[in-house]
Amino acid sequence: MRTFGLLAVLASCAWLLVSGQTDDVCKAQDRTYSTDAVPAGSYQPYDKLNPVVGMLSTKFYVTVVNLTPHRIKLESTHSYQMDVFDFGDVPQGRARQNAVKYRGSWSTKDDAGEAYYRIDGTDKKFALRVKSYSGSDPRRVVFDLSGMGLGQREYVFPGGDTAVSLVITGSNRFGFQASLRHGPGNWMRKMYDVIGDRLVRHLIMPGTHDAGMSKITNKITSIGSEQNTQNQGVNIYDQLRAGSRWFDLRIGSIHPNDNAAKNNGFWVMHVNDELGTLAIGNTGESLDEVISEINRFTSENPGEIVFFTMRYLVGRYELPDRGPIMWNAGVVNDFFSKLRAINNRCLNLDTSTGFQNQKASYFMDQNEGKGCVIMLLNGHLDGGGVPRESPGDGIYDKGRMDINDHWSDKMQAVDMAPDQVRNWRSAARGGASDYGNFMIAQWLVTPDALASTAYSLQNFAIQPTNPSLYWAGVNGMDPEHWPNVLLVDYIGVQQRGQWAWDRLSAEIYTLAVGMNLYMASENCDVNKRRPPLLRRGEVAVEEEEAPWNGIIFANGTTLDNPPPTLHPGRAAMLRNGTVFGNGTVLERSIPNPWL
Template sequence: MRALHTLALLASSAWLLVSGQTDDVCRIQDRTYSPEAMPAGSHQPYDKLSPAVGGLSTKFYITVVNLTPHRLRLANTHSYQMDAFDFGDVPPGRARQNAVKYRGGLSRDDAGEAYYLVDGADQRFAVRVKSYSGPRPRRVVLDLSGMGLGQREYVFPGGDTAVSLVVAGSRRLGFRASLRHGPGNWMRGLYDVIGDRPVRHLVMPGAHDAGMSKITNKITSIGSRSNTQNQGVSIYDQLRAGARWLDLRVGSMAGLAVGNTGESLDEVIGEINRFTSESPGEIIFLPIRYLVGRYAFPDGGPILWGAAMVGEFFARLRGINNRCLDLDTSTGFQNHRASYLMDQNAGKGCVIPLLSGRLGAGVPRESPGDGIYDIGRMGIDDRWSDQMRADVMAPDQIGTWRSAVRGGAADHGNLVVAQWLVTPDAVAATAYSLQSFAIQPTNPSLYWAGVNGMDPEHWPNVVLVDYLGVQQRDQWAWDSLSAEMYTLAVGMNLYMASENCDVNRRRGPLRSAPKVSRGVPWNGIIFANGTTVDRPPPGIHPGRAAILRSGTVLGNGTVLAASVPNPWL
């Protein structure tokens, strides 16, 4: 029998595995991933970024991502004063962008509900849309109280864009949904699943330009919050939100520059140390680019660092706790097993700076004895699409990771970084903001286009995004963040990669998990303004329609001629 251990993954309390699995072998015939085609989705059109244009939109989407071995089966729908309320089944491993279109102008009577059953798990959830008076009137409620996962109210981030729900886990292991974040050390919680895998077989969220979570104006610049800030929360909160690849740009400053400054290096180091002290056992990669002085004038050329500047920089990096000294460099870091890195520093894990800069000849590029490494120690495929529109960027990124087979004789040998972000020009970024580009057309498209471009043999290792965790513009408080990326990473490692028998030699953890003893489930409510009620009174379900009004359209096309009590409550 396997030793008892805890898996602090799918709930705030630990999950205790209390029995063993005698036939612990992955078999292709046990695969549950479905190749079933999903209806074509829609990227937010460029013109809807304008608040004036987007504010007039009556079309929205609710994306449901299924990273479980169970079919999410649509049981029933009803809608009132909607021109479209198009929901459907979501097979295992797939995502469906469900369309909602309001009938003309805003009415407080607009409403609709979709009811889902989790096949083979005797659990259910509901998706509701409802209109209210006042600002931000159109709301979505994801009600997973029927799965013990609570409820959350969202506002659509813009016209013609989506609210997303990611569901991971299984009946045997328990479920997790993207309504809120789980434990900070999610990798440690997956140790028994991912420990034997090389780093190139992991999936991790990444934060693009991670240090630009605020604008500090340390240089004279034309860069502003609108066109330069890439993240809404600090390095500490990015890590709590699941990021394990922090894209950092470090440089010394002199004179006029294009761009702006964000967090200082000392702030970044302090926040990393705070996180690792609270959540030990993780692998955190710090690819650090530039390592050069900024232009003295726009045409003045770079200011190359000499040995003294590099020495000062290394001294600062030595302030990072849980650096991994003298790692084995005889193989690329992407080929190290996750357990090798997670077990470093007496099980406290690894923080690995990877340096990439324009250093002059004879200037040190790494210091392995200090746990500081040249980025060449890791085989990385890092494609930047350099496109302003998500509908152009998305197929380019998907094509990149689909060219990299996972497992078997053709196994791709490098780490694949998906840069799931767009690059608006200065005029568009200033007019609409990088934040709006991220949370309206770009990040929501990951959860239908991106997920449906993945399967057990094809997926990226790092998904690099702007404004990680941010669902509503300027709503950056921790309780206002949403956990789609966190849950996607957990689900991809537990489910998608584990369905590949060349990656996961053992029986899939979602199918082989022994009997699980769990603590009391969280069944609270998170409202659109971030207010959280941990223990709501029984029967509180925002947006629920107790009475189906005359004119309500049922999922089978029936139109009610008279008002009736809702039979699906």
Template sequence: MRVFQSLALVASFASLLVNAQDACKAQDRTFSTEQTPAGKYQPSSIFMNPTSGLTSSKFYISVVNLTPHRIKLENTHSYQMDTFDFGDIPQGRSRQNTVKYRNRIATQDDAGEAYYRIDGTDKKFALRLQGTGPTVDQRSVTLDLSGMNLGQRVYKFPGGESSVSLVITGSAKYGFYASIRHDRGGWMRWIYNTIRDRPIRHLFLPGTHDSGMSKITNKITSIGNSFNTQNQGINIYDQLRAGSRWFDLRIGSVHDNNNAGRNLGFHTLHVNDETADLCIGNSGESLDEVISEINLFTRENPGEVMFFSLRYLIGRYEFPDRGPIYWNTQLWNDFLSKIRGVNNRCPDLDTSVPFQNQPASYFMDRNDGKGCVIFLLNGQNLRDVPKEAVGDGLYALNRIGLKDHWSNMQNVDAMAPNQIDNFKNLKRGGNGDFNQFHIAQWLVSPDAIASTTYGLQAFAIQQANPALYWAGVSGMSPEPWPNVMMVDYIGVQQKDQTGWHTLSAEMYWLGIGMNLYVISENCDVNKWKSPLIKARELELAGGKEWNGIIFANGTVVDQPSPELHPGHTSILRNGTIFANGTMLETTIPNPWI
């Protein structure tokens, strides 16, 4: 008996020792406090002036480092560039690198390359800039991560003085990942072991604003069009695949102009005021489409948790000039009948605990591990009908203690600092932030004239979204971060390019990297050693290795020839300038090939 007791004590001691070794410790922290140079927002003078925007010669490449390794600049060279400013990216930080082409009317052959190394590893990558003419569409950047076995991606810039972004996460022990492309849709299930014990308030979730407005369907007759009313370029299914887990859905019933009792269907809407006598806006996806897309995604990607915040919940005539139609019992029951068609809803959750305080596993393990689709109802327009249906998985919005911060600012250089100042006041850790579930609305809000003239898409892809990857990231650390980062036009990098292989994947990998790396370095949130400084657990592995090329038009080459590197400069001409300021006086082969 004593032998068995001794063995038990030894095993217990060994277990404690392992736990102590695996515990999160402040001395293991790698997140850097080093500041990178301040970045630049796209100027309004460039954005709003078609001629200046088309012929602009200055651009940016933002690199986000969500790894425990410093990303070190090894060398650069440039030919006929007025500015070629690149530098190191410390751990957890981002850097907006600047290039300025030599502006000439004639055909040109400006080029430059920046070579990087992941410190402490043999992994390398290059950023290759090329210019073949004086307009924006003749200037491109190739993100060449073939030296990391992560492929290559060619981007054109979305506008003058705008940014292309690259997000890198993972580690030498865990494996590296980058925003060259999306991986499989179920990112939360991949990192289940990292996030399962964290309460929802200790997660970072990508989100979409006016999520159902991925198209204009004209179910109401108003002046809303794709320029001033459409907020997304891809539907709910693709938004889920692109990483979003928080959705802003505004649902309304549309009624026959001559018969208020005749409901023509439930649709997503985007209007200026859903209760006004005359409302301005339009309709997007139908509720039936949304439900079908949710079910397709959850069937393909079991084990995720996703929140759908439902607003409006009111009726409007086809011509919305006679005020709202408040839902009666029949309309409520019709709506409820539709919602019952959503698979993996989570009825009868414990409402005595605010949802932000439940661990992620509480939701992810529901429905036999298939995950949770959670509907949160803003019931301010629900009068004589219930404001939730717990037995059907519809909950009042106040079941989660959130703060939804909308800047309501037209210019990105005002919106971004306002959002950052707001979420930098958060303090994450322990039990002291029970009520802090914070939504950051990272989007500009142009007035009717500006949005109709330039389009919400242009404001998103040229101004707001690129700024997130240098300005927004600079405001986040292991202590403060928002729970939801809500954007317009998730994944869209070039105007009207919404095919899957034309989409960018920065938001997808920002979500993964924030949870894997940044939040994991807060020992008041994460009790275990960061997964990125341990060997990768097998179930967390991503998709199969890929080292192909995605071209700017969306063409994919899965197995390119080894010598194919778009934008690569094989010959360095006389006049080429190196990082140390040396200028070539004779033409030579590129020694970095």
């Protein structure tokens, strides 16, 4: 199935004939990416991870990411009981971290502020509302995109001095998409006409670090806990639905303490050293669960390219204090037998060309258009007679793809983020000097055992790390510089422990869609056709996909058809003392003129 419906394609062709424009070619003069300066953002300070310190914070941020060819213009703001309410325009291809600082204490209930935006050159408008309530999560943000037909969503700040983010992509011609909720599971197939002719090294996709560690299963006796060892909140199936197409899986076999020859199954692991005498960590999903989840997703969403890099590939005793058990040919063959149960494997791919140098359509068209699940082995298969791959089964050595996998090994986002940005900005995309490798950006921090146990890997991900991707990461990209994989912990998780599908948020999903549709498409060495967001007559979704203009509340409750007057957080009255963006201060209360 192609992205654009037949009627839209016919309309596009008709317009081209009428207008006389028949050269569907990318031109430098069509570029809309802005080099305007945007204010520097702020990383969450380390001490705010302490829940007591974070609870007392009065400073927060609202990040807006613009992956459209239109400037996002701030029309007006007003705020009440705010020391800072600093919002501004968001240029094309850029992100702005807007600052909010409450005047009152943590429990104040009458603070409020609103920012009103329009998409320049269109009739589309939206509003951002910051509001305090009583209860355990008093300070919230509402993204009200009902004026764009994209609904509303209420968020709780995940911690003190941290951010919530809104990502918008698309165009007035193409249609808009925002990060309030996930789009179709097969987002690649929906963009086949955009990305099909691109090389794999010219794609951008989300990835999940320690992907199978979505739970703790205790198949080894060690001290790894949810706090310091679990890296994801949802399983492989939901990670796929949340947009991930690159999976970091670390797999080992488990053996009884008294019988190294007996294999009690293959499990995802996360340990400090898989080859160490003592392995500290734990196990997550079983390989059988991973395979079942892959097959469920690909049956529902054919046509995607999904990479699984598989590390470790050694055995450990149930009490992992005697070093690794290296796999022999028998164990490897048992492992390969398991992998053969994965549907849509791609057998006997052309290995004379690095996979990163094939067109995306080469993989998406495999299995009669059902796409490709590609397994890349990167473990310790070093013994004599041990097979390292089996192309006839669709199992390949990682060396079949030239990969730059840069790990910053930093404990704090303020140190990790510029290191990652420096790495991908060293590699230009397109032209004679095009970077030839496939680049992984490990957008994650590495806290020590004490810090991760005290504050949890989850809090490190959702408070300082993932939110910084949407200002520091985005502003470190341009049409010539970006990584292929944005590898994260706790994909989609916006609130601690809220892992149900209806509680996830779609920032990284929408970022990936926008990076492919907009950012890479403005590079005429990567995208040879006219940028898709500038084409007439084409739409972002197929005709059968119904529009949605509902509301998602902070507790996950969804109203698909809310009353037109329902706008959470909207202030009916602007109170005496309200400050407008131009500095005017109200001396008496008045009805909100923007209602």
